Amino acid sequence: MALRGIRFCKECANILYAKEQKDPDGDERHLIYSCRICDYTERAMKAEDNLVYHRQVRRLAEHVATDYKDFPLDPTLARSTELPCPKCNYPVSVYFHSEAEGGGMGLMFVCANRTEGGVCGNTWVK
DSSP states (O other): OEEOOOOBOTTTOOBEEEEEEEOTTSSOEEEEEEESSSOOEEEOOSGGGGOOEEOOOOOOOSOOOOOGGGGGGOTTSEEESSSOOTTTOOSOEEEEEEEOTTSSEEEEEEEOOEETTEEOOOEEEO
């Protein structure tokens, strides 16, 4: 969240903090800015003064193409010999948590076959 605008006390130059003030009869509520050092307060009069925080939500691209062929070279990734590659039947793969197509989390496996004939680089989700 981003701060909309910092207000300062006109008497002691400290920061004014947003507070809610209720009328004595309890019908209405007002936004006021008050100083914690002295007793200075000012009421939010304009519509834009009523905005205390502004939150911007940025969406990332839904799917970013990733080249997983170099993942088997990463020594920090977990290795598996339980599931052979469905494409080349190589017994070793690396795996990590990744977002699945349905929106949940899944295990992404990458074939670790790096023979002279080339790199398999097949990926599959379990």
